[in-house]
Each structure stands twice: as C-alpha cells, then as structure tokens.
Amino acid sequence: MAEPVRSAPKLTIRGVEKTFVNRQGSVSALGPIDVDVLDGEFVCFVGPSGCGKTTLLNIVAGLEEPEAGEVVFEGKPIRGPGPDRIVLFQELGLFPWMTVLGNVEFGLRLRGVGRRARRRTAIHYLQMVHLTGFQGSYVHELSGGMKQRVALARALAMDPIMLLMDEPFGALDAQTRDMLHQELQEICSRTRKTILFVTHNVREAACLADRIITLTRRPGRIKREFVVGIPRPRQIEDPDVGHLAAQVREELRDEIEAVLEEERRRAKER
Amino acid sequence: MPRNVRRAAFFLAVLGAWQATHLWGPWPSYLLPGPVQVADALWYGFADGTFLIGIGVSLRRLLLGYSFSLFFGTLIGVVLGRVRWVDETVGSLMLGLQTLPSICWLPLAIIWFGLNEKAIQFVVVMGAILAIAIHTSDGVKNIPPIYVRAGRNLGARGWRLLVGVILPAAPPSVLTGAKLGWSFAWRSLMAAELLFVSLGLGQLLMVGRELNDIAQVMAVMLVIIALGLIVDNFVFGRLERRMRRVWGLASALPGRPRGRRA
Numbered sequence: 001m002a003e004p005v006r007s008a009p010k011l012t013i014r015g016v017e018k019t020f021v022n023r024q025g026s027v028s029a030l031g032p033i034d035v036d037v038l039d040g041e042f043v044c045f046v047g048p049s050g051c052g053k054t055t056l057l058n059i060v061a062g063l064e065e066p067e068a069g070e071v072v073f074e075g076k077p078i079r080g081p082g083p084d085r086i087v088l089f090q091e092l093g094l095f096p097w098m099t100v101l102g103n104v105e106f107g108l109r110l111r112g113v114g115r116r117a118r119r120r121t122a123i124h125y126l127q128m129v130h131l132t133g134f135q136g137s138y139v140h141e142l143s144g145g146m147k148q149r150v151a152l153a154r155a156l157a158m159d160p161i162m163l164l165m166d167e168p169f170g171a172l173d174a175q176t177r178d179m180l181h182q183e184l185q186e187i188c189s190r191t192r193k194t195i196l197f198v199t200h201n202v203r204e205a206a207c208l209a210d211r212i213i214t215l216t217r218r219p220g221r222i223k224r225e226f227v228v229g230i231p232r233p234r235q236i237e238d239p240d241v242g243h244l245a246a247q248v249r250e251e252l253r254d255e256i257e258a259v260l261e262e263e264r265r266r267a268k269e270r
Numbered sequence: 271m272p273r274n275v276r277r278a279a280f281f282l283a284v285l286g287a288w289q290a291t292h293l294w295g296p297w298p299s300y301l302l303p304g305p306v307q308v309a310d311a312l313w314y315g316f317a318d319g320t321f322l323i324g325i326g327v328s329l330r331r332l333l334l335g336y337s338f339s340l341f342f343g344t345l346i347g348v349v350l351g352r353v354r355w356v357d358e359t360v361g362s363l364m365l366g367l368q369t370l371p372s373i374c375w376l377p378l379a380i381i382w383f384g385l386n387e388k389a390i391q392f393v394v395v396m397g398a399i400l401a402i403a404i405h406t407s408d409g410v411k412n413i414p415p416i417y418v419r420a421g422r423n424l425g426a427r428g429w430r431l432l433v434g435v436i437l438p439a440a441p442p443s444v445l446t447g448a449k450l451g452w453s454f455a456w457r458s459l460m461a462a463e464l465l466f467v468s469l470g471l472g473q474l475l476m477v478g479r480e481l482n483d484i485a486q487v488m489a490v491m492l493v494i495i496a497l498g499l500i501v502d503n504f505v506f507g508r509l510e511r512r513m514r515r516v517w518g519l520a521s522a523l524p525g526r527p528r529g530r531r532a
Contacts, residue, residue, distance in 0.1 A: 140518025
C-alpha cells in the first residue's frame with residue numbers, strides 16, 4: 001500500500017482507560033493509551049491475552065465506554081456505535097435466522113437502501129469475498145472460513161470508513177487463514193479502508209499491518225511501535241515477515257511470560 | 271413404511287376392542303356406544319351444521335383471544351427480558367399468577383363482565399398470555415449478547431433492534447411459549463364453554479350430556495382432538511421444522527429430513 005497521506009489523524013485515542021469490576025474489586029483493564037491512526041492506515045494491536053485489545057476495539061466502535069480519556073473520530077468524539085465504524089467480531093455475530101444474503105443486506109436495510117440497490121451491493125461484496133452462489137445458504141451450512149468471509153462482506157457492504165477487526169482469523173485453520181490474508185490485502189488495496197486489527201498472532205500482524213503496536217499485559221499500555229516497511233503484497237512465509245515477527249515476538253516475550261506466571265500463581269492459590 | 275403399518279394396526283386393534291366391549295361388555299350400549307354410532311353422530315353433527323357452528327364459534331373465540339395474547343404477551347415478555355426492574359417486580363407477579371389454572375378466573379370474569387363473550391375471552395387470555403410472556407422473556411434473556419452487539423454495530427437500535435434482532439434471535443423459547451400459550455388457550459376455552467351456555471364445542475358436549483346422547487359427546491370429543499392435532503401439525507409443526515432447518519438443528523432431531531435444493 002502506498003504511504004498514507006500525512007494529514008490530521010482519522011482517529012485519535014487520548015488517555016483512554018477502562019476498569020472492570022469483579023469479585024476482588026475493580027481491576028484496571030486497559031490504558032491509559034494514546035494512539036493516532038491515519039487515513040487508510042492498517043494498524044495491528046498485538047499483546048498477551050487479557051491485555052484489553054478487544055476492549056479497545058469495542059471502545060472505538062462505541063459499544064463500550066471508557067472510564068477516562070476520549071476517542072475522536074473524524075474530528076468528533078465518539079458517542080455510541082455507528083455504521084462508519086464496523087466491527088468484525090471474533091465470534092462473528094452472523095445471524096443464523098437469515099440467509100447469507102439477508103445477513104449482508106441487514107445493515108443496508110436499516111440504512112434505508114432500496115431493495116434493488118441493496119441486493120446489488122450485497123452481491124457485489126459477496127463476489128469480492130468469492131462467495132457467489134451461496135446467497136441463499138444459511139449460516140450453519142457454511143464452513144468456518146466461509147462464515148468469516150460472509151462477516152467480512154457484511155462489514156464491507158456498509159462501506160464503513162473504518163474496519164475494526166477483532167482476531168477475525170483466530171479460529172481458522174492455517175490454509176484458510178493464509179487465503180483470507182491474501183484476500184484481505186487485496187481488498188484493502190482496493191477499498192483503502194482504515195483498519196484496526198487485533199491479534200495475538202505476530203506473523204499475521206507482520207503480514208498485514210502498516211504499523212504494529214505491541215501492548216503490555218493488563219492493564220494494556222503501549223509498549224512499542226513497529227512501522228512495517230515490507231512491500232506488498234506480502235506472504236506469510238516471506239523472510240522479511242518472519243524476521244519482523246521474530247522481533248515483535250521478542251518484544252512481547254517477557255509480557256507473555258509474566259501473564260503465564262500470574263496464571264500459574266492464581267491456579268495455585270485456588 | 272413399517273412404522274405406519276404398525277400404527278394403523280394399533281388403531282384398528284383399538285377400534286376392534288372398543289367395538290367388542292360395546293357388543294359384549296358389561297355396560298348397556300347407551301352408556302358405551304360403539305364406533306359406528308359415534309361415526310353416525312359425527313356425520314349427523316356435520317350434516318345439520320351444528321358441529322360446524324360449534325367449531326366456528328370456538329375457533330373464533332380462540333383466535334381472538336390468542337392473537338391478543340400473542341401480541342401483548344410477546345410485548346410484555348420482551349420488556350421483562352430487557353428491563354431488569356420490571357422483571358424483578360412484574361415478572362415475579364406473573365410467575366405467581368401462572369400457577370393458577372386459568373379457569374379459576376371464570377368466577378371473577380362472570381362477575382366483572384357478565385355471562386357473555388367478554389368473560390370467555392378473558393379466561394382464554396389469562397390462560398395464554400402469561401405462558402407466552404414468560405417464555406418470551408426467557409428467550410430474550412438468553413440471546414447470545416453477540417447478536418445484540420452485531421445488530422447495534424450495523425445500526426439497529428430501539429424498535430428495529432427489537433424486531434430485527436432480539437425477537438428472531440430468541441425463537442426456540444418464543445416458539446415454545448407460543449405453542450404452550452395456544453394449548454393453554456384451547457384448554458381454558460373448552461373449560462369455560464363447558465361451564466356456561468355459549469354455542470361453542472364445549473356447549474355441544476354439555477348438550478350431549480343433557481340428552482344422554484353419549485355418541486354425540488364422543489363425536490364432539492373426536493372433533494376437539496382433530497382440531498388440536500391439525501393446529502399442532504400444520505401450524506406449530508411447520509414453524510418448528512422451519513426453525514430447525516434454518517438454525518441447523520434438523521439433523522439432531524427425528525422427523526423427515528428436508529434438504530435444501532441448491
């Protein structure tokens with residue numbers, strides 16, 4: 001992807017913090033975090049499990065509210081969810097009572113797009129993710145990778161300014177994941193969406209991102225940023241990708257070890 | 271179809287045993303008419319129109335009371351499922367009231383409304399609406415939150431979120447409620463019709479009793495069974511099969527597999 005135009009950031013995350021309340025009291029889950037994301041940029045957040053990556057995405061989506069700080073999107077603070085920021089959930093959230101076509105058309109119908117235009121758009125995006133011919137299928141009739149692609153088509157059909165992807169490929173087998181990485185890169189270069197992508201797979205991050213941001217263990221803070229200069233299209237097995245992934249993994253090693261250590265301790269206490 | 275053969279043989283045997291008891295049993299034939307007399311009563315009942323009127327009157331009451339219950343019961347159920355303080359207050363009241371067999375409302379209904387249509391409708395509604403509301407609220411409470419989040423994310427809120435996501439996401443329980451509500455409504459209606467003069471099927475049963483016409487009583491009972499079976503199979507059975515197919519539950523349950531044509 002070409003170097004994004006240097007202008008005012010598309011998205012500004014300032015001092016965002018989140019705490020959760022559980023039996024032991026309140027637990028600081030995230031932040032404070034500051035990030036600027038440029039227009040058309042593909043930013044990957046990588047961190048140990050439980051570091052608040054998903055929470056951060058949900059805050060940007062407007063599905064959760066931060067305790068402190070604010071998120072400014074296109075110059076306006078975020079209040080609630082909006083179709084300009086579509087999430088690809090880890091659990092997908094495809095509606096099982098609708099066909100593939102119904103799922104992709106759902107958001108368009110809410111937006112008041114007419115029947116014909118709706119259908120045209122949906123079919124266009126289903127073609128883009130290579131799912132032509134499955135319009136009439138129900139979700140349970142599809143494989144994991146196909147469901148993933150339906151969710152992607154549903155998100156793209158909304159023509160959001162920003163895509164928020166929460167470990168979307170985590171549950172897939174390696175071959176399907178590689179294929180979807182290729183498709184996603186292709187779609188990115190074609191549609192120029194701004195993307196926030198959360199993963200714990202450093203290779204995936206190195207393969208896809210313009211910028212990788214590593215997070216510390218809970219409460220997740222920014223540890224380091226890597227600007228990825230590897231030319232596209234990239235393959236997951238490219239040596240450059242592997243090299244960068246090793247660097248990122250090294251950066252995360254002590255965080256992940258600390259998380260494991262804490263889990264072991266908690267298991268012993270119990 | 272050995273299953274159907276088996277079933278047919280069984281029912282033939284039941285008919286035979288019935289006929290045999292009628293002919294040679296210890297009871298006089300006016301107390302236990304045989305299948306032939308009952309079939310005759312059935313035929314005459316339909317031929318002179320009394321059964322048709324009875325069916326019409328009863329079904330009309332049922333449909334009115336049931337559709338009212340379905341609409342408001344679903345509405346109440348959704349509110350119970352989504353608003354915690356309503357659930358904690360109104361919800362517990364409804365659970366309590368649900369233990370009351372709905373026919374127990376009849377004395378009150380007669381005093382409040384008089385011996386008329388309204389009293390019967392009231393009993394039918396009280397029978398159905400609580401079951402529908404309680405099951406709908408269960409269904410709504412158990413929706414995986416991801417569907418609501420996905421719906422909000424795609425721009426659904428308020429009424430659209432309710433109709434577009436929350437209700438369709440809850441169908442197994444909502445359908446159970448609708449089905450249960452139907453059978454409660456049906457039972458309450460028959461009980462209410464038995465208890466006062468009312469033109470419906472229940473009254474036909476009582477007329478049969480007053481005339482000591484047991485063949486007619488049995489014929490009306492057969493009609494009532496047939497109506498119940500028809501609604502179960504053609505309305506709820508169909509809805510259930512569709513739901514299983516759409517949600518991908520088909521293979522786990524018995525019944526004819528219905529493949530989708532590609």
